Amino acid sequence: MSNSDAAAVLTTSDLSEATRAVRTLLSVADLDPGEVDFEAVIRSPDVLARVRQVLPGLEWWASSGKEGGSSEAGDDPAACLPVQVFDWGRPLDRAEPFIAAMGSDPAAVRWDLDGWLAVPEAGLEAISQKYAYLTLTVNSRDLYQNEPSRDHTVHVHVHNCDSDDLARVHWLADRVGGRFTGRVESAPL
Structure with missing residues (x-):
């Protein structure tokens, strides 16, 4: 198993700004084939109902642990909040x-991208699928919802922020009017 480095390139209290930044970054990525993964802590029945409409067959478990309820066991998530x-x-x-x-x-x-595209004019080679991800944290500063906040952070993933990949992080941050703050999290792949 390996890890990517997830570099924070934009933090904003405006969710629409964060979403626009993601769209911009997706426009300079290879999305074929692409997919998306979700992690969340759902505390409210209203949020749960909305999320279940978006993701039928939602996979979840009680925050207290699977023994407190899970989709695998066929439990009702509304009776197990937070999940x-x-x-x-x-x-x-x-x-x-x-x-x-x-x-x-x-x-x-x-x-989960197929890769970050080459940008010859910036001297950037393509990055393979193995290290090409983009994460938006909503109401959290970190990838794992351990730092709840009222703002949202866009993270770009590369192989290693201590290498030539740092130039790509700066280039991507510039695309969205952000900047690399030096904040990096290791993300298991």
């Missing part, structure tokens, strides 16, 4: 409806 959501491999078109459904609950949406 953890770990739903993987969904179509790309599910991302924005999921983000809109989250309200003030924390989540991470990760786009």
Whole structure:
């Protein structure tokens, strides 16, 4: 198993700004084939109802642990709140409806890309699928919803922020009017 480095390139209290930044970054990525993964902590019955409309067959378990209820056991998630959501491999078109459904609950949406495209004019070679991801954390500063906040952070993933990949991080941050803050999290792949 390996890890990517997830570099924070934009933090904003404006969710629409964060979503626009994601769209911009997706425009310079190879999306074929692409999929999206979701992680969240759902605390409210209203958010749960909206998320279940977006993601039928939602995979979840009680925050207290699977013994407190899970989709695997066929339990009712509304009776088990708060619940953890770990739903993987969904179509790309599910991302924005999921983000809109989250309200003030924390989540991470990760786009699994086929690669970051080469940018010859910036001296950047293509990066393979293994290290090409994009994550938007909603109402959380970190990838794992451990740092709840009222803002949202866009993270770009590369192999290693201590290498030539750092030039790509800066280039991607520039595309969205952000900047690399030096904040990096290791993301298991």
